[in-house]
Amino acid sequence: MSTTLLTHDELLATRCYIDGQWIAGIQHFDVINPATGAVVSSVPLLGATETRLAIAAAHKAGVSWKALPAKERSRLLRRWFDLVVAHTEVLAKILTAEMGKPLAEARGEIAYGASYIEWFAEEAKRVYGDVIPAPQTDKRFVVLKQPVGVVAAITPWNFPNAMLARKLAPALAAGCTVVAKPAEQTPLSALALARLAELAGIPRGVINIVTGDPKTIGGEMTSNPLVRKLTFTGSTGIGKLLIKQCADTVKRVSMELGGNAPFIVFDDANIDAAVRGAMDSKFRNAGQTCVCANRIYVQDGVYEAFAEKLAAAVARLQVGNGMDPAVTQGPLIDAKAVAKVQSHISDALAQGATLAAGGAPHALGGFFFEPTVLRGVTPAMLIAREETFGPVAPLLRFRDEADVIAQANASEAGLAAYFFTADTARVWRVAEALETGMVGINTGLISSEAVPFGGIKQSGYGREGSHYGMDDYLDVKYFCLGDLDQDH
Ligand SMILES: NC(=O)c1ccc[n+]([C@@H]2O[C@H](COP(=O)([O-])OP(=O)(O)OC[C@H]3O[C@@H](n4cnc5c(N)ncnc54)[C@H](O)[C@@H]3O)[C@@H](O)[C@H]2O)c1
């Protein structure tokens, strides 16, 4: 398949995508590079009127999109996947420019987002129903799965490509159409994805991207009766608000919310593997990741060895502009993120914790922050009770399995958890006891398109990825065929 590659400037959007048209808007807002403070681009400041138009376009496009043979939707999704992969470098540079993560991580995110498109290009062809044996001879019970309809999607800034791909892919595969609002900090990755979907031949109105004021756009998305489902990835507080706003029109809702992941190192763990796992889980994306380790529990017998090795590994992180290939930790997203990290560190130190590495804003200034390790953290400290969303590894001690399970589960969040042990019996006991949607065992990296990604408790509900991921975009319809005994 010959692929005409778009240039960086052709993919760097200044307009929104509604009903197959690129809309300029009247007012605009700047997209800022968090590493340099420079303006990357400007995008339209749209509101309820344009959102209503996008929803109407999605509703209209849905009639023909859901009527397409599943194999045709599959082919279009596959074409889109091929184009995303072919444009990895340009997409990664746009992502790093607007979000700050190191280019190597951005390339990884593009591949990760594309993997959902590839996965659901295949799942599109496997939306099966059932024929259920009826207890009466004159009846047949049939179950169909049908697309929910118009989907509203709201995504965060920390994985601006993958979090949107993780929603668009199953929605389109199921026969749904989408109106999406990316985070105002990082709209460019979403608009670039839409441009490639257009190039792939995905019909007008199937994907619509609206940028602008979150409250206004979200208000239209959650109240418009044509929207049958809202899928949200972001903070728990906003998630709760959106659930309430969707109640009046009884929309289907999926919530991928905040985390507070416990990361547990038992005495019998491979310490070097545990350190690698902690680095992978805690410092990926400068700790701005929903599933990153937020509380690191180390059993008494290995606490000193683990703390020393982790501090040494953290000291090797290279902080700087993500466009520099030598950089392994970029800036935080904004001043608010820096202030939250600083407040967690200050609170911990004030309550008796001590620094093993870092602890202050980086000498580079701006939104750069030193990768930090805190020792002597206790459950009473803010850093153990709230999601830090930054490059700080808080170390807590624990005595035994029962003690650490109780500590780990003492959180309203329930997204991810991790533990390291060589004891296979303990693997089953602890994995079953942890109150989270996902558990990493002897690894700090658990995300994949092939698994049901999602949380429990106040980390949300619904699953993204795997064959489970289609269910969020399908309605189950049962119909009953009667009077079949009669030869009329
Ligand atoms: N569970 C997951 O898969 C997952 C993935 C990424 C991020 N997150 C969570 O997201 C949070 C960080 O991301 P964030 O700062 O972008 O979260 P956020 O909740 O502030 O913003 C997320 C999205 O919601 C929008 N938004 C904000 N207020 C809104 C409103 N009133 N109405 C409609 N939309 C509104 C934002 O514009 C953005 O697009 C963290 O808590 C992180 O754990 C969770």
Ligand SMILES: O=C[C@H](O)CS(=O)(=O)O
């Ligand atoms: O931050 C949230 C993302 O879901 C993290 S991951 O890339 O899916 O692990």
